[in-house]
Amino acid sequence: MPTIVQKFGGTSVSTPERIMRCAHRVLEARRAGNRVAVVVSAMGHTTDELIDLAAKVTPNPSPREMDMLMATGEQVSVALMSMALHSLGCDAVSLTGGQAGIDTDAAYRKARIARIDHERLERILGASGVPVVCGFQGVAPNGDITTLGRGGSDTTAVALAAALDVAADGGTCEIYTDVDGVYTADPRLVPSAAKLRHISYEEMLELASVGAAVMHPRAVLFGEKFGVPIHVRHSQKPDLGTLIVPEEQIMEDIVVVGCALKPDLGRVSLKGLPRGAGIQAQIFEPIAAANISVDDIVQTEFGDATTIAFTVEHGDIADVKSVCQELLGRLGRGEIDVEVGLAKISAVGTGMKSHAGVASRMFRALAEAGVPIHNITTSEIKISAIVDRQHGERGLQAVHDAFGLAAGEAVTAAMQSSGRGRR
Ligand code: ADP
Ligand code: ASP
Ligand code: MG
Numbered sequence: 001m002p003t004i005v006q007k008f009g010g011t012s013v014s015t016p017e018r019i020m021r022c023a024h025r026v027l028e029a030r031r032a033g034n035r036v037a038v039v040v041s042a043m044g045h046t047t048d049e050l051i052d053l054a055a056k057v058t059p060n061p062s063p064r065e066m067d068m069l070m071a072t073g074e075q076v077s078v079a080l081m082s083m084a085l086h087s088l089g090c091d092a093v094s095l096t097g098g099q100a101g102i103d104t105d106a107a108y109r110k111a112r113i114a115r116i117d118h119e120r121l122e123r124i125l126g127a128s129g130v131p132v133v134c135g136f137q138g139v140a141p142n143g144d145i146t147t148l149g150r151g152g153s154d155t156t157a158v159a160l161a162a163a164l165d166v167a168a169d170g171g172t173c174e175i176y177t178d179v180d181g182v183y184t185a186d187p188r189l190v191p192s193a194a195k196l197r198h199i200s201y202e203e204m205l206e207l208a209s210v211g212a213a214v215m216h217p218r219a220v221l222f223g224e225k226f227g228v229p230i231h232v233r234h235s236q237k238p239d240l241g242t243l244i245v246p247e248e249q250i251m252e253d254i255v256v257v258g259c260a261l262k263p264d265l266g267r268v269s270l271k272g273l274p275r276g277a278g279i280q281a282q283i284f285e286p287i288a289a290a291n292i293s294v295d296d297i298v299q300t301e302f303g304d305a306t307t308i309a310f311t312v313e314h315g316d317i318a319d320v321k322s323v324c325q326e327l328l329g330r331l332g333r334g335e336i337d338v339e340v341g342l343a344k345i346s347a348v349g350t351g352m353k354s355h356a357g358v359a360s361r362m363f364r365a366l367a368e369a370g371v372p373i374h375n376i377t378t379s380e381i382k383i384s385a386i387v388d389r390q391h392g393e394r395g396l397q398a399v400h401d402a403f404g405l406a407a408g409e410a411v412t413a414a415m416q417s418s419g420r421g422r423r
Contacts, residue, residue: 001033001034001035002033002034002035002170002171002172002173003034003035003036003037003125003161003164003166003169003171003173004029004034004035004036004037004166004171004172004173005036005037005038005039005157005158005160005161005164005173005174006022006023006025006026006029006036006037006038006039006157006174006179007038007039007040007041007135007153007154007156007157007173007174007175007176008022008038008039008040008041008081008176008235009041009092009153009175009176009177009178009235010041010042010043010044010046011044011177011178011235012041012176012177012178012235012236013041013043013044013077013081014044015038015043015044016045016080018235018236019077019080019084021235022040022081022084022176022235023081023084023085023087023088023090023409024037024088024092025235026085026130027085027088027090030090030130034171035125035171037121037125037130037131037133037160037164038080038081038092038130038133039130039131039132039134039135039153039156039157039160040074040077040081040132040133040134040135040138040153041073041074041077041135041136041153042070042073042074042076042077043073043076043077046073046076046250047073047136047150049068050069050070050072050073051066051070053069054066054069055191063108063109064108064144066108066147067107067108067137067144067145067147067149068110068145069145069364070136070142070147071096071097071134071136071137071145071147072366073136074096074097074134074135074136074137074153075094075096075134077134078094078095078096078132078133079094080351081094081132082094082130082132085130085132089141089300090130091127091128091129091130092129092130092131092132092134093124093129093130093131093132094132094134094306095120095121095131095132095133095134095146096133096134096137096145097133097134097136097137097138097156098137098138098139098145099120100116100118100121100131100133100134100160101116101117101118101119101120101121102116102137102138102139102156102159102160103116103117103138103139103141104131104139104140104146104148105140105141105146106140106141106142106144106146107146107291108140108144108146108147109141109146109147109148109149110148110149111138111146111148111149112148112218113122113138113148113155113156113159113222114158116160116162116163118160118163121163121164122164123132123159125164127301128154129249133154133156133160134156135153135154135156135157136152136153136155136156137147137152137156138156148216148218149216149218150212151213151216152216152218152369153216154175154216154219155216155219155222156174156214157173157175157217157219158219158220158222158223158228158230159219159222160173161173161223161226161228162176162222162223162225162226162228165230165354166228167226167227167228167317172224172228172229172230172231173228173229173230173231173379174230174231174233175215175219175230175231175232175233176233176234176235177214177232177233177234177235178234178235179214179234180195180233180234180237180239180241181195181197181232181233181234181240181241181242182195182196182198182199182204182207182212182214182215182232182241182242182244182258183196183214184196184215184257184258184400184405184406185196185258185259185260185261185396185400185405186212186214186260186261187235189261189393189396189397190396190397190400192400192401192405192406192407193400193405193406194284194405194406194407195241195242196257196258197242197243198242198243198244198245198247198249198250199242199243199244199250199257199258200244200245200246200247200350201220201223201224201245201246201247202224202247202248202350202381203245203247203257203258203348203381204220204244204350205217205220205221205224205259205348206237206346206348206379206381206382207258207260207346207348208220208397210260210262210344210346210348210382210384211260211261211262211263211344211346212258212260213422214232215230215232215244217402220244223244223369224246227246229243229244229245230243230244230310231243231244232244234266241339246416247350253351253420254349254351254403255349255351255352255355255358255403256323256347256348256349256351256352256403257348257349257350257351258347258348258349258357258405259345259346259347259348259396259399259400259403259405260345260346260347260348260396261343261344261345261392261393261395262313262343262344262346262363263343263389263392264313264315264343264389265295265311265313265314265342265386265389266310266311266312266313266314266317266338266339266340266341266342267296267309267310267338267339267342267374267386268309268310268311268312268317268320268321268324268336268337268338269307269308269309269336269337269338269339270283270307270308270309270324270328270334270335271305271307271334271335271336271337272305272307272333272334272335272338273305273306273307273308273331273333273334274304274305274306274331274333274334275301275304275305275306279306279308280299280308282326282327282331283308283327285321286323286326286327287323287324289317290319290323291319292312292313292314292318292319292323293309293311293316294312294320294387295311295312295344295377296310296311296375296384297309297310298310298375299400311342311344311375311386316342317338317340321336321338324336335358335422340392341388341389342374342386342387342388342389343386343387343388343391343392343395344384344385344386344387345366345371345384345385345387345392345395345396345399346382346383346384346385347362347382347383347399347403348381348382349381350380350381352380352381353376353380353381354384358360358383359378359383361402361403362383362385362399362402362403364383364402365395365398365399365401365402366387366395366398366399367398368389369391369394369395369398370394370396371387371388371391371394371395371398372388372389372391373385373386373387373389374386374388399420
């Protein structure tokens with residue numbers, strides 16, 4: 001019997017009526033002959049409200065207490081979802097992350113799943129029940145509650161699907177959300193964006209990492225690593241959504257599959273650093289130890305001094321500043337400069353691996369839209385430009401148009417190599 005993990009996001013469980021509709025979805029999947037495990041997020045904007053509440057108590061809440069607080073949101077929704085299922089005559093058991101056997105490392109607010117002991121889940125499924133698991137949370141080695149980073153319920157779902165080995169018997173992980181699939185750009189920002197029927201793990205991971213919030217990047221990583229088929233779809237509509245699958249299963253030769261915007265970035269510049277071996281390690285080791293991800297690193301040298309600049313998420317600026325100030329104190333030289341109000345526009349597609357001209361097309365689009373670029377980074381399947389926050393949405397739309405991503409217009413590899421793109 002196939003096992004399906006169904007994950008319902010915050011909007012999908014924001015009211016009692018919506019919870020009830022999601023419960024009906026669970027029953028439909030069971031009637032179709034599947035075993036079903038459920039993962040739910042906190043209702044509506046509960047997590048944001050809990051964060052605001054903490055900020056009213058103190059500007060510097062301890063990460064441990066933040067996890068204790070934020071994890072309560074999901075506890076409310078698992079209990080309500082189980083009650084909804086009971087009312088429909090279905091045996092359901094709500095579980096916290098810890099009760100579901102999700103062990104993480106000790107990094108409060110950004111914990112990573114270390115292992116899942118799925119014995120209790122199997123027992124519930126084996127007795128024809130439905131485990132309803134809190135997304136976004138787990139337990140650290142010392143027993144403390146941890147959370148997996150904003151949007152982390154997707155990761156809970158895909159990790160449970162991997163632990164239950166859903167792929168072995170034809171099951172999937174269904175991510176139910178408030179859009180009907182993965183689009184070529186966030187449809188709230190780019191109304192002409194088109195729904196993708198499928199996307200590769202590699203492209204989805206890159207898009208998620210550069211701002212496509214529809215999937216949590218770590219969820220995509222788990223999916224790829226353990227071969228979990230992921231289906232992103234609308235919780236209130238019956239239509240098929242987007243399948244995230246291995247690249248080999250995708251026949252079209254699209255150069256750029258989508259683009260995304262990361263809106264709230266800051267740039268930290270460390271100036272007047274000494275030249276010579278080891279300075280980069282001295283800077284980035286303590287930043288990594290503080291669990292802060294940095295991006296777009298640029299180094300310039302002039303005379304006997306080095307400048308190293310990098311971007312971080314707005315929310316990490318205070319932490320990164322204190323790590324860097326301590327470092328400069330130890331070095332006895334250098335100064336720190338922080339710019340805020342930046343954004344990153346990225347275009348993603350595996351077709352870039354084998355086709356030239358993608359970067360120049362993106363730069364032309366941004367130039368014509370009057371968007372100055374502050375920095376450029378590339379990977380094998382992604383090109384990113386750092387721009388001013390106020391130009392982010394206009395630039396995103398321009399890049400989306402330049403690659404013909406609106407319904408049915410995508411630039412294919414054949415058009416790209418013969419110069420027959422839309423531009
Ligand atoms: P949930 O609460 O269900 O997890 P999220 O808000 O985390 O939902 O993710 C869904 C949102 O992701 C959509 O409402 C949409 O605005 C946004 N989004 C960003 N990029 C994309 C994209 N490429 N395709 C679809 N949705 C996207
Ligand atoms: N409730 C958490 C958040 O808002 C986790 C999730 O929704 O995925 O970030
Ligand atoms: Mg989400």
